[in-house]
Amino acid sequence: MNLLLLSKEKLDLAKAEAEALLGKVKVEDNILFTANEDLNLMKRLAFANKVCRLLFVTDKKNLEKDLQKFDWNSIYKKSFCLRIEGELLKNEAQLAGFVWKKLKNPKVDLEKPGTRIEIIAGKKIYCCLLLHESKKDYLLRKTHLRPMPHPTSLHPKLAKALVNLSGAVKGEVVDPFCGSGGILMETGLMGLKAVGYDIDKIMLKMADKNLSYYKVKGYKLIKGDGTKIPKADYVVTDLPYGRSSKISEKIETLYSKFLKNLKKALRNKAVVVFPDNVNYRKLVKGAGLKIEKEFNYYIHKSLTKKITVLR
Numbered sequence: 001m002n003l004l005l006l007s008k009e010k011l012d013l014a015k016a017e018a019e020a021l022l023g024k025v026k027v028e029d030n031i032l033f034t035a036n037e038d039l040n041l042m043k044r045l046a047f048a049n050k051v052c053r054l055l056f057v058t059d060k061k062n063l064e065k066d067l068q069k070f071d072w073n074s075i076y077k078k079s080f081c082l083r084i085e086g087e088l089l090k091n092e093a094q095l096a097g098f099v100w101k102k103l104k105n106p107k108v109d110l111e112k113p114g115t116r117i118e119i120i121a122g123k124k125i126y127c128c129l130l131l132h133e134s135k136k137d138y139l140l141r142k143t144h145l146r147p148m149p150h151p152t153s154l155h156p157k158l159a160k161a162l163v164n165l166s167g168a169v170k171g172e173v174v175d176p177f178c179g180s181g182g183i184l185m186e187t188g189l190m191g192l193k194a195v196g197y198d199i200d201k202i203m204l205k206m207a208d209k210n211l212s213y214y215k216v217k218g219y220k221l222i223k224g225d226g227t228k229i230p231k232a233d234y235v236v237t238d239l240p241y242g243r244s245s246k247i248s249e250k251i252e253t254l255y256s257k258f259l260k261n262l263k264k265a266l267r268n269k270a271v272v273v274f275p276d277n278v279n280y281r282k283l284v285k286g287a288g289l290k291i292e293k294e295f296n297y298y299i300h301k302s303l304t305k306k307i308t309v310l311r
């Protein structure tokens with residue numbers, strides 16, 4: 001059994017993102033349990049801060065006894081460090097003492113331990129081995145740090161979560177309204193094939209500069225109408241929301257055309273972000289698609305976005 005520690009700001013999205021990639025999960029506050037063993041998939045999750053292997057479950061009363069009982073030599077590599085997540089009466093050094101006494105050649109390394117033990121206090125106490133900790137390298141791709149920044153580009157953490165929500169583990173992810181390439185960047189860096197369309201060639205030039213700057217491989221950028229894309233394995237997109245001078249028609253008409261074509265083009269799932277001032281449910285239904293999941297995402301006072309997972 002593996003245990004993921006989720007960041008707390010968007011737990012509904014965090015759970016759905018994990019479920020889309022890992023299958024059935026169980027969540028207790030910000031602790032997620034999964035039987036899935038695919039570490040590469042778990043590392044992809046935008047909202048998972050830590051990925052751990054569950055060693056044993058205990059409670060406050062039995063913690064010390066169980067720490068003394070566990071065979072720490074079986075997971076120990078060269079050195080160790082013990083960290084506590086959550087509230088416990090004992091501190092890290094006290095608990096590490098129990099581990100130390102059980103090891104044949106104990107060595108503590110707080111910086112780069114061979115073995116990192118995580119004691120996670122939730123409803124119960126979960127004693128774990130840390131497999132991966134997110135370095136949050138998506139922060140290096142925030143729009144103001146890109147060679148071609150753009151104000152409408154999504155936060156890269158959200159863009160990453162959207163790609164994961166589609167459930168794509170291989171194949172092509174298409175963004176029919178790719179703008180400066182925020183979603184495509186996250187797609188490509190996860191090892192998926194990124195394909196972007198935009199009506200505006202200046203936006204495509206910006207996307208190209210951004211994608212090559214972050215060394216995304218094998219991406220394809222096409223000048224074209226996002227409402228007319230051909231067959232696609234997965235579609236992930238943040239729809240234009242009507243403030244651009246490039247959009248001549250009514251925004252609902254554009255969305256409707258896009259969704260009707262999506263119904264024919266989509267092989268698997270689509271993740272589509274709408275502004276919340278349109279009746280997106282009616283438009284989705286009218287196109288013959290189904291909303292599998294939906295989430296609110298607050299951007300600022302006058303803009304909340306609706307994230308939808310469509311089939």
Ligand SMILES: C[S@@+](CC[C@H](N)C(=O)[O-])C[C@H]1O[C@@H](n2cnc3c(N)ncnc32)[C@H](O)[C@@H]1O
Binds near residue numbers: 237241
């Ligand atoms: C909200 S932005 C996308 C932002 C993008 N997700 C990013 O992270 O940079 C919407 C984009 O849709 C493009 N667009 C508008 N109408 C279009 C159409 N019919 N076909 C393709 N692109 C279109 C605009 O040029 C704009 O770049």
